Amino acid sequence: MQVQTVAKSTPRIDFAALTLCRGLGQQATSRIATISTIQSVSASQVVFYEGDEADSIYEVVRGTLKIYKLLPDGRRQITGFLSEGHLLGLSLDGTYTYSAEAMTDLVLCRYPRSHFDRIVSEMPGLAQRLLTATSDELRAAQDQMLLLGRKSAEEKIASFLLMLARSHSLGDEENVLEIPMGRDDIADYLGLSIETVSRTLTKLKRAGIIALPMSSRVVLQDRGRLEELAGGEFAESL
Amino acid sequence: MQVQTVAKSTPRIDFAALTLCRGLGQQATSRIATISTIQSVSASQVVFYEGDEADSIYEVVRGTLKIYKLLPDGRRQITGFLSEGHLLGLSLDGTYTYSAEAMTDLVLCRYPRSHFDRIVSEMPGLAQRLLTATSDELRAAQDQMLLLGRKSAEEKIASFLLMLARSHSLGDEENVLEIPMGRDDIADYLGLSIETVSRTLTKLKRAGIIALPMSSRVVLQDRGRLEELAGGEFAESL
DNA sequence: CGCAAACTTGATGTTGCTCAAGCTAGGTGG
DNA sequence: CCACCTAGCTTGAGCAACATCAAGTTTGCG
Numbered sequence: 001m002q003v004q005t006v007a008k009s010t011p012r013i014d015f016a017a018l019t020l021c022r023g024l025g026q027q028a029t030s031r032i033a034t035i036s037t038i039q040s041v042s043a044s045q046v047v048f049y050e051g052d053e054a055d056s057i058y059e060v061v062r063g064t065l066k067i068y069k070l071l072p073d074g075r076r077q078i079t080g081f082l083s084e085g086h087l088l089g090l091s092l093d094g095t096y097t098y099s100a101e102a103m104t105d106l107v108l109c110r111y112p113r114s115h116f117d118r119i120v121s122e123m124p125g126l127a128q129r130l131l132t133a134t135s136d137e138l139r140a141a142q143d144q145m146l147l148l149g150r151k152s153a154e155e156k157i158a159s160f161l162l163m164l165a166r167s168h169s170l171g172d173e174e175n176v177l178e179i180p181m182g183r184d185d186i187a188d189y190l191g192l193s194i195e196t197v198s199r200t201l202t203k204l205k206r207a208g209i210i211a212l213p214m215s216s217r218v219v220l221q222d223r224g225r226l227e228e229l230a231g232g233e234f235a236e237s238l
Numbered sequence: 239m240q241v242q243t244v245a246k247s248t249p250r251i252d253f254a255a256l257t258l259c260r261g262l263g264q265q266a267t268s269r270i271a272t273i274s275t276i277q278s279v280s281a282s283q284v285v286f287y288e289g290d291e292a293d294s295i296y297e298v299v300r301g302t303l304k305i306y307k308l309l310p311d312g313r314r315q316i317t318g319f320l321s322e323g324h325l326l327g328l329s330l331d332g333t334y335t336y337s338a339e340a341m342t343d344l345v346l347c348r349y350p351r352s353h354f355d356r357i358v359s360e361m362p363g364l365a366q367r368l369l370t371a372t373s374d375e376l377r378a379a380q381d382q383m384l385l386l387g388r389k390s391a392e393e394k395i396a397s398f399l400l401m402l403a404r405s406h407s408l409g410d411e412e413n414v415l416e417i418p419m420g421r422d423d424i425a426d427y428l429g430l431s432i433e434t435v436s437r438t439l440t441k442l443k444r445a446g447i448i449a450l451p452m453s454s455r456v457v458l459q460d461r462g463r464l465e466e467l468a469g470g471e472f473a474e475s476l
Numbered sequence: 477c478g479c480a481a482a483c484t485t486g487a488t489g490t491t492g493c494t495c496a497a498g499c500t501a502g503g504t505g506g
Numbered sequence: 507c508c509a510c511c512t513a514g515c516t517t518g519a520g521c522a523a524c525a526t527c528a529a530g531t532t533t534g535c536g
Contacts, residue, residue, distance in 0.1 A: 069380060069381070069383075069384045071384070071388060071389075071469045072469065072470060073469070075388040076388070077383055077384040077387040077388045079380045079383050079384070090373055091373070091377070092370060092373055092374055092377070097377050097380065098380060120366065121362075121363070121366065124359075124362060125359070127365035127366045127368075127369050128358065128359065128365045130365075130369050131365050131368050131369045131372060132330060134369060134372045134373055134376055135328055135329070135330055135372055136330055137376055138372060138375055138376045138379060139329070139330070139335050141376060141379035141380060141383065142307060142317045142335065142336060142379060143307070143335075144383055145307075145315055145317050145379065145382055145383060145386055146307045146309070146315040146317070148383055148386035148387045148429065149315040149386045149426075149428070149429030150309060150313045150314070150315045150429060151309075188387075190387070191386065191387030191388060231309045231310065231311070232310060
């Protein structure tokens, strides 16, 4: 099931900058470099499917991907958008528990499962780093459960835009967001239909809270009101 | 904010049986015993609130609790029911990211944050155990996102009953479930209203799929149909 | 026995989904 | 360079699912 495109020319990687290596010594870093392989994946390719044998852990080196789960009839829930520095495939049992698909061209660093486990048990501190990363994803997942279970469409969209604003933060001009995914992905991330996503964005535009110069660009014109609409959960106060 | 009831008589605990200790040596276990304190909490007491300073990690020794997040207007999302052996409070930053409330009388084992961190870095293998536990919770959270975002009320209730059946498994008679929480908690766990929970259970009863001899007891009369209704995600096939 | 809390049931209302057209922008071939 | 074509997005109308509001009913407890 692995539909993967390995580039002819392997991109150069600074291993010391990887999430997995940061903070570890020079020796550990080169050790990790030896067990890992670099892999390029082009946009819209699937890295792995839910249910595939989980033979590798990946780190996103460049680009963005989405992870999602499907119901038998095709309904989809996107559980996360992962960009540079995120790890994926850390499953316990033998198979992946979600599918992963490239949203942009990707560079991934791949760690074969068997080597990975060994290295984790041999390197003190590495398991702690992984624990920190996983705890943070769990926290994000709990925020998302609150959103999915209890927020209205308007609150969902407002929260989503603010989340984007936070992750892109300090990049482009303040308050101008590049939306890197289609309406269908937004819908499947927020538990809405495409049409509701579109209508809700239009509504926020009409209210003067955002502007939509293009369908993939949002300008936050009134961040305060957007934060009110998002239904400020505790996390917002940070 | 800590509303906690510490029992006069500290219950006796078998430390070696704790999730945190299992698999570690005798020495490590007694080390952990020295830094931990046992705490009894009575039903419906709050162990900690979202936003409180996260000064301790807890392990559930006996009983069940719920963890949840609130919106400012009081809407609530229960993100998990934790029973014996589960850890809670493993937050990264300084504050808890959810509230925890006892559903039954509880016995908790409490590890002060400062000691906990030290012990984790000193004991090889412990971080790995925590990573495993956290990864598993993350997997469950992703399943729940699929449920909250994409399943109908009927599918949610069916999934919930099967989840209960799995966790209680092999205890009582096959197919007879004791539901340990009220309709309000079920509703806030599944992202539904109390009334919809009640109506959906009645509907399943009328269809002959379950029986409801009491409001807190469910008999699974046709598990096959229930599994169909749950919209078998991948996990079901395990 | 009586009371309160929890649950169920019914009637009505609202949100967001579905189905069905339009619209727009970017890419392609003439 | 332009016209066309398509994929993605928006908009509208009608509808279904679920929420809300309002009684009833049951259960457990003092």
